[in-house]
Amino acid sequence: DTAVSQTPKYLVTQMGNDKSIKCEQNLGHDTMYWYKQDSKKFLKIMFSYNNKELIINETVPNRFSPKSPDKAHLNLHINSLELGDSAVYFCASSQDTEKLFFGSGTQLSVL
Amino acid sequence: AQSVTQLGSHVSVSEGALVLLRCNYSSSVPPYLFWYVQYPNQGLQLLLKYTTGATLVKGINGFEAEFKKSETSFHLTKPSAHMSDAAEYFCAVSDLKTGGFKTIFGAGTRLFVKA
Numbered sequence: 001d002t003a004v005s006q007t008p009k010y011l012v013t014q015m016g017n018d019k020s021i022k023c024e025q026n027l028g029h030d031t032m033y034w035y036k037q038d039s040k041k042f043l044k045i046m047f048s049y050n051n052k053e054l055i056i057n058e059t060v061p062n063r064f065s066p067k068s069p070d071k072a073h074l075n076l077h078i079n080s081l082e083l084g085d086s087a088v089y090f091c092a093s094s095q096d097t098e099k100l101f102f103g104s105g106t107q108l109s110v111l
Numbered sequence: 112a113q114s115v116t117q118l119g120s121h122v123s124v125s126e127g128a129l130v131l132l133r134c135n136y137s138s139s140v141p142p143y144l145f146w147y148v149q150y151p152n153q154g155l156q157l158l159l160k161y162t163t164g165a166t167l168v169k170g171i172n173g174f175e176a177e178f179k180k181s182e183t184s185f186h187l188t189k190p191s192a193h194m195s196d197a198a199e200y201f202c203a204v205s206d207l208k209t210g211g212f213k214t215i216f217g218a219g220t221r222l223f224v225k226a
Contacts, residue, residue: 004154031212040218041149041199041218041219041221042216042218042219043155043201043216043219044216045213045214045215048213056213090154090155092154092155094212098143098145098160098162098205098207098212098214099145099157099160100147100155100157100214102154102155102156103154104152104153104154105152105153105154
C-alpha cells in the first residue's frame with residue numbers, strides 16, 4: 001500500500017511533445033510537492049501545493065504547469081518538452097511537519 | 112536565503128569502519144535540519160531530523176547527527192558501516208513558509224562501502 005505513488009515510472013518521449021506525470025498520496029497530507037533531480041543527483045524544489053492552493057513556485061519555465069484537483073493529487077504537465085527537461089521528477093507530501101514523504105520518482109528522457 | 116553544503120560528493124569506507132558525512136548549512140532563522148537517504152531507483156527516505164531540543168539526534172539504521180550551531184554544521188555519523196549503507200545521502204534544511212515547509216537539499220554524498 002504505497003503512501004506516495006507516481007505514474008509513470010519511466011517516460012521516454014520526443015522533443016516538442018507534451019506529457020503529464022501523476023501523483024497521489026494516501027497519507028491524508030495537506031501539502032504536496034514536485035522536485036526535480038538532475039543527472040548529478042541535485043534536487044531542486046519546483047512547486048508546492050497546500051490543500052489545492054499553490055504556495056511555492058520556484059523559477060520554473062511556464063511550460064511546467066502543476067494541477068491539484070484535490071489535496072490527495074498533484075499532477076505535473078509539461079508542454080513542448082526540451083532535452084534539458086530530462087531528469088527524475090519526485091512527488092512528495094507532508095502534513096504539519098517538516099518531514100517529507102517521497103514517491104519513487106518518474107524518470108523522464110527527452111530524445 | 113537558506114543553503115546547504117555537503118563536503119565531498121563521494122565517500123568510501125570499509126565495512127565496519129566509521130562513517131562521517133559532512134554538512135554545513137546557512138540559515139537566517141533557527142534551522143530545521145535533516146538527513147535523507149536515497150537507494151538506487153528509489154525516492155528519498157528520512158534518516159533523522161533536528162528541530163529543537165537535544166542537539167544529538169539518533170535516526171534509523173544506527174545513524175546519528177549532531178547539530179553544532181557555532182559551526183553551522185550537522186554532520187552524519189555511524190560507528191560501523193554495513194554494505195547495505197551504500198547509497199546517496201542528502202542533507203537538507205527547511206524553512207516554514209505560509210502553508211507549508213520549503214526544504215532545500217544539499218548536492219548529495221554518495222557513500223561506497225568496501226568489503
